[in-house]
Amino acid sequence: MDNQLKKYRQIIVQLLQKYADMPSISDPNSELEEQLILDTERDHYQILTIGWEKSHRVYYPILHIDIKKYKIWVQEDATDFNFVEQLESLGVPKSDIVLAFHPPYKRPDTNYATA
Amino acid sequence: MDNQLKKYRQIIVQLLQKYADMPSISDPNSELEEQLILDTERDHYQILTIGWEKSHRVYYPILHIDIKKYKIWVQEDATDFNFVEQLESLGVPKSDIVLAFHPPYKRPDTNYATA
Numbered sequence: 001m002d003n004q005l006k007k008y009r010q011i012i013v014q015l016l017q018k019y020a021d022m023p024s025i026s027d028p029n030s031e032l033e034e035q036l037i038l039d040t041e042r043d044h045y046q047i048l049t050i051g052w053e054k055s056h057r058v059y060y061p062i063l064h065i066d067i068k069k070y071k072i073w074v075q076e077d078a079t080d081f082n083f084v085e086q087l088e089s090l091g092v093p094k095s096d097i098v099l100a101f102h103p104p105y106k107r108p109d110t111n112y113a114t115a
Numbered sequence: 116m117d118n119q120l121k122k123y124r125q126i127i128v129q130l131l132q133k134y135a136d137m138p139s140i141s142d143p144n145s146e147l148e149e150q151l152i153l154d155t156e157r158d159h160y161q162i163l164t165i166g167w168e169k170s171h172r173v174y175y176p177i178l179h180i181d182i183k184k185y186k187i188w189v190q191e192d193a194t195d196f197n198f199v200e201q202l203e204s205l206g207v208p209k210s211d212i213v214l215a216f217h218p219p220y221k222r223p224d225t226n227y228a229t230a
Binding site for chain 1: 146150154157159165167169172181191216219
């Protein structure tokens with residue numbers, strides 16, 4: 001199991017770093033910042049847009065992935081690549097993926113893990 | 116400078132861990148999760164409430180602290196202890212603290228660093 005956990009961590013970090021390295025499509029004059037946040041000890045992985053647009057506060061998760069009990073929880077995915085599809089193409093089975101952006105009562109209707 | 120950076124990291128991690136260890140005042144039947152997220156490599160530090168209240172999505176930063184160029188950026192503080200006050204009581208001078216929860220144009224009106 002520990003090898004699988006290690007593999008899942010590597011896959012998530014690799015995908016998030018790839019996305020964070022892409023040239024941003026946001027306004028170059030924008031004061032918004034895109035933060036890559038990787039906590040490999042507690043298994044929380046994020047890309048966050050944060051800052052100010054004039055007097056408007058922006059705090060927006062682009063991606064938020066957790067690992068809980070050997071399963072990958074996709075909490076948020078606002079990217080233009082389908083994160084779940086990427087996971088599956090790298091060999092992660094549906095039974096190890098939780099679509100946490102759906103409320104718990106909706107998850108049994110998906111082909112993925114419910115928790 | 117590197118000793119100072121190390122000291123600031125320690126202070127932030129210590130304060131966030133202390134807060135995360137407090138008994139939660141939230142409903143024990145709630146499905147909400149409080150996540151402690153520490154990225155000491157990229158210097159992003161968070162406590163986040165995440166989950167579902169029935170069909171309502173909750174994604175709420177309780178604390179978000181960054182270190183940028185040897186200064187501590189307080190991005191969010193929704194705790195019931197004043198994080199900035201805690202920093203100052205541990206010896207961090209106002210000139211090393213950015214109140215990033217204020218928009219940039221308002222920061223010169225504070226006694227803290229503007230960036």
